[in-house]
Amino acid sequence: VSAVHVKRLALIGCGLMGGSFALALREKGLVDHISGYSASAATRAKALSLGIIDTACDSVAQAVEGADVVLLAVPVAATPDCLSAMRDALSDDALVMDVGSTKSDVVEAATQALGDRLPCFVPAHPIAGKEVAGIEHAETNLYQDRWLILTPTEATRGDLTQRAQTLWQALGSRVMQLTPQAHDAAFAAVSHLPHLMAFALVQSIAEQAQGDLYLSIAGPGFKDFSRIAASDPKVWRDILLANREQVLLQSQHMRASLDKLEAAMRADDATTLEKLITSASHTRSAWQASNG
């Protein structure tokens, strides 16, 4: 049995993310047994009937018992309680990972909840997802060719970080290691702040007397720019609160750039304005060439 092979996977949270991880492991023949827990009995039954889990458990502790890998894939708000509930049932060498999109808050919760078991926790963030939630939308190749960020803490066991990396790479992910703080700053910049800006723009238009008229003639530029404003309000409420400090910091950076652009407009300074736009345009075009 290689280091990448999972004898017993405990899936805490049987949804899109967890279900896709389980399916991918199965498809590659990398797992012997999967026990699953979800708060909802109906969800557990669905996971069982879809063949994604082998055993449905009605407690977190029962699910993690004997597991060598635990994947925590529950809504952010449920994370602390699930970590506390698994603490005393974890095997000595169990690898515990989450899939949350903010990391400093998860590390803080894990530090509180896991105590001296903290070294087994390797915080993980797969940059993958779908517009639809639920285990019925789980798919084998959700993580294929996508980034997977690991943010080990100072307490994290090196061998478990290594195992986490090997596992995700076996599923086709590109793995990068960052500190929790660097991770949160990066996603504040390229994901959380853009969401906040899209919410702000759409809300400011909707509040104006002529807002409906304005929206009625909006074109493809508005469509793409504002797509993320339609995101799930509860999910984004939680992300923005969890990563508040970094998002507010990135917003200050953005406002400083906006101030410069507007100052050039007010001064009718075409040269400076063109220079600023050109810098943004080149950056975005270069990004497209590498990542589009």
Added chain:
Amino acid sequence: VSAVHVKRLALIGCGLMGGSFALALREKGLVDHISGYSASAATRAKALSLGIIDTACDSVAQAVEGADVVLLAVPVAATPDCLSAMRDALSDDALVMDVGSTKSDVVEAATQALGDRLPCFVPAHPIAGKEVAGIEHAETNLYQDRWLILTPTEATRGDLTQRAQTLWQALGSRVMQLTPQAHDAAFAAVSHLPHLMAFALVQSIAEQAQGDLYLSIAGPGFKDFSRIAASDPKVWRDILLANREQVLLQSQHMRASLDKLEAAMRADDATTLEKLITSASHTRSAWQASNG
């Protein structure tokens, strides 16, 4: 000959927008003769060889002579000079339209340049375009099923506004009439400000020491949100300056919404934050249902 039939079209500016208008009229059998002017002799020759214009003219005045419809489709900066150059050559009942994406500035330029011929000018803005410029990319159905905004001034002849509307409708456009001010406010809100925000975000990331790292893990949300940041710098420099007042006003509205969102984050006020996001999310989802 019906009111919609064009005996002689003068195309001032042989590019993507003008060329597509000419092609659409030809395809529908709605034009007898097209004379074309472009500042570049090579562009005039190309328009001629592509069969889009019948006669290449080396001055604006020559092109508009005898024309019953004039379409001005040059870069914004060239608009005042072209209007001045056509003034004394225009036929009595000629309909003159432009295709610019800002309207108050064009009306001001036309008031200066056309003098007592101002009543023939019907400012027009087709909400259509492509990522590539140039007459070689012109296409017959560019304006089909797209909005066309007319912004007649108080001086504009009603019969010419009516003729403009009939013409664009014959090409398949949905025509709406707005005042130049309402037009500019609407596009500041749904187009110009989103561009400014996308420029500001991308620039603020690029300026940070870790900017390249942040961009390297950016996903589909960033991709869509920031697509318009790759827009042509000279074009957007001109638009932002031409519509400066309305863009700055819309930016104030957006900043007020952003302030509210950030205040809820700072106060850890999950209820208010969720309410604000929900309002934006519902507005954007409803927009998608009607316009997506």
